[in-house]
Amino acid sequence: MGNSRDEPLTPAGRLFLGPHMHQISHLIMGCKNPIDTDAVKSEIANSVMIKLPRFSSLVVRNSRGGEHWRKTQVDVDRHVIVIEDPVSNEASTGDEEAVNDYVADLSVSSPLSYDKPLWEVHLLIAHNCMVFRTHHALGDGISMMSMFREWCRRADEPHQNPSTGLLGTSSLNNKNRMRELWKVVVGLFMNVVFIIEVVLRAFWVKDQRTVVSGGAGVELWPRKLATAKFRLDDMKQVKKAVADATINDVLSGIISFGLSRYLDMCSPKALRDGVQITGLAMVNLRKQPGLQELSNMIRGNSGIRWGNKFGTILFPVYYRRGGGDPLQHVKTAKKMMDQKKHSLEAHFSYYFGMCSFGPKISSWLSYRTACNTTFTISNAVGLKEEITIAGNPVTYMRVNMTGLPHAISMNILSYGGSADMQILVAKDIIPDPQVLAKCFEDALLQMKEAAAPKELGSCV
Template sequence: MNKEEPVTPFGRVFLQEEGNHVINCAMYFKKSVSVESVKAEFENSILVQHPRFHSVLVRNKNNGEEYWKRGDINLDKHIFLVQDIDQYGDSSTYNILNNDEIVNGYLADLAVSSPLSIDKPLWELHVLKDQNCLVLRVNHALGDGVSVMSIVLAMCRKVDQPDQLPSIPKKNKKSSNRRINMCKMIRRLVMQIWLTIVYVMGFLLRILFLKDAKCKISGGNGVALWPRKLATAKFKLDDMKSVKNAVLYATINDVLFGVITSGLSRYLDYHQTSDSTKEGLRISGVSMVNLREQHGLQDMANLVKSISVSSWWGNKFGYILFPIYPHKRVGNDPLHYVKNAKEMLDKKKLSFEARITYAITKSVMSLLGPRATFLFINRGVCNTGFMISNVVGPQEEIMFVGNPITSLRATSSSLPHALTMHMISYFGKAEMNILVAKDIIPDPQFLAKCFEDALLEMKEASTAVSVKT
């Protein structure tokens, strides 16, 4: 990489004043962490060797160009000890706060109007010593969630094999020796084209004027600056796999969206709003889909030595809209939530929605610039009901500085949504951080329990199915 490199188009969008978006990744540990040991590890880590993490943003006032300028890192300006943060937890119930609640309160506070200073490389590490937690903050202009997760895991090692990098499960490509049926291929191609047209038109209409009906969880323009609360829904991966196995050809993502639909239905029913029992109620979610080829963590060392990082580092993603119907009739079988989610997601996977929306956004950037692109994206976000992401983490226990990690969680700067969900799976469990605008959703802990109870009900149903078969 040259000493100076232009900021990527998507990077410029995330550097707009109103959309200065920061990813907050929290790592919980078994033992206490110290600033000294963390600094010692970071001094020679792959993170500080990465060009983006020791480059300062420079804005040319004459022509408006933005570029990264390489420089040295002073870790004292990036790594901070954070103490006495009990006030960040929600103590409205007058109970003694546990570490989860304290850290969640701290992250919720960071989610609103807490940009990183452009006087230094756009990342920070907060050491929450009393809570055995590290919070890595990275501006989205440096990279998306997949990029940040890769570089975090590249600094970790397996607990049972200290010399080995963590490994991420890869999708198995199904092979088939069946003869290709030309009619099926043609039908599939026609369906791909049709679904792509339908979904892309839906995306454009969403940007222009189409909105969800107002309901208990609706956000909108300006909500990004409202105070936040954060709760965590905790799932066992074995429970999710049990449900997955009970529905033919289902995936963990199908189970996740089934849980979200069922959980939101429970939440709306409990609050009994005027819209909560409306069977036709539709809530649209938005998700960013990684469009890069998945690289192994072992390739990270080559990334540092490479001349350009643009090939698979940074932000390369498209948008997908996920319509869910919280009160669509499922009868007495909770597994129908998963079946309905699978039917919808199979169509999304078949289409080219993510790639086309990426191309549209990139074209808007090229023609109209970052400001217009931000407004373009923001309008679409304002017209949807929630945002969700799901990142697959290592399934074996890992450690950092010899200290075993107990949980990996993430959240980000607040959006015009009143509900934002980020899930990371790690070491036999999946944890979903639920960030809400507290004036709209004052009880995120209850919402988290709705999701947890939905999965448990599905697991019971899946157990009954396995007994019958």
């Protein structure tokens, strides 16, 4: 029999507990000072996280097979895993590489236990690093970063919560009525095109095979993890060189340009110029995207729902032999994203892939779509100021997601004045993710170099 206070799982929650879509997110935080284990446990025990129902609930099934959240007593000691020794046996391995290797191993070898709430905190003492593991059924990136904004304090102002540094969205600002009407007509047509593409991608259409392609079962393959690091100031310089571009457009261009560079290195004559490589990009569907507004969600006095409220869009990039014009990748990405961001594609994917057919069919549809595409990309909302955890300053924040059959998943999180991309790969398909990371970093530098003359000219 069920408990009268049990809370049913949402359709999205059931999806992420389905047979094909077990996804776990890892938030990696580097600390400036040695980690005080007792202080961290005390901080967690008194944090807003423990007050959130899903972080203090078990997933239970009733006699009819229905899944519910059931409140339980949280034993913090069971959730905090302390690793005292270095996680690498190689003396030459630096902290970053050692932590990445540890998280890559967690991605396929350590599922979360269902006999406790679906989260853990791993303290890597020798590397001054914390790894927060949360099951995707608990919530999406917006929910998680909302929680961290409420929990953490600014390093420079300990009594204040940090503010957010969004990676950029654009808005329409056009007073020409005929032009707006034409946009509505084109938008309706593109909605039909995009929705048909989503359906076809789930059932029949798939990318051409390349050296970065995954497929069914690849989510179980051993992983490697590398980090590409970008300066937000460099992205802003590129953004200024392309009219009305956003930081997200620049990031999209980096993905396109970087993948072209990597494919040139690995299979220079295997692909024809212009071949489409399709990704799945995550899109927040909440009406209020900023974390400041979402902080009320935690207290329950907001119409904004905790949990998973995101859709996906098909994110095509095009291989250019030799890389092509660096800024053209941004312009092409901007044109595509301008059409997608005002369409219903993300909303359709949410209801089509998560909510309409029950968890088994929804899980199958989402899995099929992932099998027929090449990569995953997400931009998580970051924090603008440096923060502290248990009084310990955090030097970097990174995030990655596991559980999809792609051979490459890219997750970007901004923090302070930088944005780090975690690149999780199937190592039997992409054995050198550090090289791929360098391709993305070099892509931004080449874009910045191409943008420099335009900025100088505009100042004359």
